[in-house]
Amino acid sequence: MADKPLVGLPALENWLWEAACVIRGPIDAPKFKDYILPLLFLKRLSDVFEDELKELGDVARFVEDDHTLVRFYIPPNARWEKIGRQTTELGDFLTDAVRAVARENPKLQGVIDSVDYNVTAAGQRTLSDEQLRALVQILSRHRLGLRDASPTLFGQAYEYLLRKFAEGQGSSAGEFFTPPEVAVLMAHILDPEPGDTVYDPTCGSGGLLVKTHLRFQEKYQDAPRVSPLKFFGQEINPTTFALARMDVFIYDMEAEIALGDTMNRPAFSKHDGSLAQFVKVTANPMWNQKFGSAVYEHDTYDRMLMGIPPSSSADWGWIQHMHASLNSSGKMAVVLDTGAASRGSGNQGSNRERDIRKAFVERDSVEAVILLPENLFYNTSAPGIILVINKRKKNPSQILLINASKEFLKGRPKNYLTPNNIARISDAYLNWREIEGLSRIISNDDAARNDFNLSPSRYVASDSKEEVLPVEEALVLLAEAEEERAAVDAELNAVLGELGYRIKDEE
Numbered sequence: 001m002a003d004k005p006l007v008g009l010p011a012l013e014n015w016l017w018e019a020a021c022v023i024r025g026p027i028d029a030p031k032f033k034d035y036i037l038p039l040l041f042l043k044r045l046s047d048v049f050e051d052e053l054k055e056l057g058d059v060a061r062f063v064e065d066d067h068t069l070v071r072f073y074i075p076p077n078a079r080w081e082k083i084g085r086q087t088t089e090l091g092d093f094l095t096d097a098v099r100a101v102a103r104e105n106p107k108l109q110g111v112i113d114s115v116d117y118n119v120t121a122a123g124q125r126t127l128s129d130e131q132l133r134a135l136v137q138i139l140s141r142h143r144l145g146l147r148d149a150s151p152t153l154f155g156q157a158y159e160y161l162l163r164k165f166a167e168g169q170g171s172s173a174g175e176f177f178t179p180p181e182v183a184v185l186m187a188h189i190l191d192p193e194p195g196d197t198v199y200d201p202t203c204g205s206g207g208l209l210v211k212t213h214l215r216f217q218e219k220y221q222d223a224p225r226v227s228p229l230k231f232f233g234q235e236i237n238p239t240t241f242a243l244a245r246m247d248v249f250i251y252d253m254e255a256e257i258a259l260g261d262t263m264n265r266p267a268f269s270k271h272d273g274s275l276a277q278f279v280k281v282t283a284n285p286m287w288n289q290k291f292g293s294a295v296y297e298h299d300t301y302d303r304m305l306m307g308i309p310p311s312s313s314a315d316w317g318w319i320q321h322m323h324a325s326l327n328s329s330g331k332m333a334v335v336l337d338t339g340a341a342s343r344g345s346g347n348q349g350s351n352r353e354r355d356i357r358k359a360f361v362e363r364d365s366v367e368a369v370i371l372l373p374e375n376l377f378y379n380t381s382a383p384g385i386i387l388v389i390n391k392r393k394k395n396p397s398q399i400l401l402i403n404a405s406k407e408f409l410k411g412r413p414k415n416y417l418t419p420n421n422i423a424r425i426s427d428a429y430l431n432w433r434e435i436e437g438l439s440r441i442i443s444n445d446d447a448a449r450n451d452f453n454l455s456p457s458r459y460v461a462s463d464s465k466e467e468v469l470p471v472e473e474a475l476v477l478l479a480e481a482e483e484e485r486a487a488v489d490a491e492l493n494a495v496l497g498e499l500g501y502r503i504k505d506e507e
Contacts, residue, residue, distance in 0.1 A: 012149060016160070017164060019135055019138040020032065020036050020161060023036060023131055032165075033162070033165040033243075034239055038112045039135065040139065041112055041250075042080070042098060044250070046078070046080035046083075047080065047145040047148070049072060049073070050081075051145040072107075075101065075104055078096075078100050083097060084136060090129040090132045091117040091127065101113070108245075110241065110259065111242045111246060111249075114238060114242050117132060152251075155251055163180070177204065177205060178335065179377060179378070179416065180207065180211065182335065183207045184215070184422055185417060185425060186212075186282055186335070187214070189370075189386065189388060190331065192219070192229055195229075196216075197280070198231050199280070199282075199325055200232075200233040200234075201233075201234050203283075204244065205244050206248055207247070209247075209248065209253070213231065214251075229254070230254050231254065233255065233258070234257070234259075234260055244257050262321070263318075264295065266301065269301075274302070275324050277326060279327060279329070279330050280332065281326055281333075282333055283322060284335040285334070287380070289313070293308065296317060302324065304317070305324075306320055306356045306363075309352055309353065310353065313353070315336050316340065316352075319336075319340075319360075320356070328391060331389070331390040331392075332390075336385055338371065341454040341455045341456075342454065345451040345453035358452045361444050361448070361454075362444070364396055365393075366399050367393050369399070370388070371402065371456040372404055373405050373406070373417070376408070376417070378414065383405060385455075385456075394432070395441075397443055398432075398441050398443060399443075399454065400432060400440075401439065401441075403438060403457055404424075404425045408421060424438070425438075439460060
């Protein structure tokens, strides 16, 4: 069971997927990642700790008394060598090990210690000691120290596992996983600069923050003395929060990830209670999330200054939260349902989402809208858009619309953006270019003449067949119409009641 050297990313990916498949059978797809990833992370921590002891030489004997000599102190019973020799009661032993690591390293509390490897369901162990032993044996084949797998290599393998888990998890995968190439495109659009603070209010497993970090490293790899980025994120799901914390630790990022409900209880604020503000914001919130009107009407953070979103879709509620989280020169890129760019435009009378878009355009905050290809995301086949809001636009009174619906290659089970696709889209944005069949620059007045419809397909023709309204968007429009009808009925009933007419209750 001696550790052997790894040879490249494919070997690392194949090895880790083999380990995952040992427990894949007895555990539902949404859950088995929760067992293997903390154990994989512990293996990494233990191997790095062992390497650090060797580098310390004679000083290593002081580590037991001074844990600050190493990044993370691993207690004796949690070190991989000891785990590999354990033959009985392995479930209890692994649970004690991850909890001991968390006790010794407060930064890892809630990250590595959230799983009970001895848990039972209906009186049966979820994972038997035999299955856990097989998992440990496979993970023990190779070392994961810094010399064996750089942070980038290990991070790529971690991302590979997340993608494989997303493929098996189906529609709920979007809660924790944004396709890596979409995250790379957004990082190019954000174009991080030295010293930037970067915030993701719905950070999932941290992929958007990591890709921004990697883009920054790529940009400034020949300028090592630049000020680093600082990252901030919030995630509502405790398990996904742990994944994000693991992800930023893997890349040694200066990051603060908070657990909680961003819309109701944002974690980052100033001393006066107002929202903290950042230079860049990146996010992929749940599309068309439903919040009651009270969430917006009783908001104490002055976020909904452009208007109250409908209960049928929180897209423009999230946009306003992010806009309020930008500093005076900040820029944000957010992935949304395509309907966020067009719903309500062309309708008679008032429409909340259209009116909020109007307010953003009139403030000259909308910089670009990018229509993505279909079937990129794991929770829907709908295409999605990237909306770019910039408080200090380089091209005032202009909006760049990019129809990238054809910029992809077909894949299984999902389509994907190639590096060339990413380069073509980001070049059009960063160099503010009109490209035949891809992008068009319009004025704010053009947007107003089109009733603030910002859908790129309206302005940039493609050779595709006539568009069909996606089911998701149709359902949101129906819910919004029902909400408006109910409001009108309530007003009418109130008037009739004042006039003395008895109103029958609906059956």
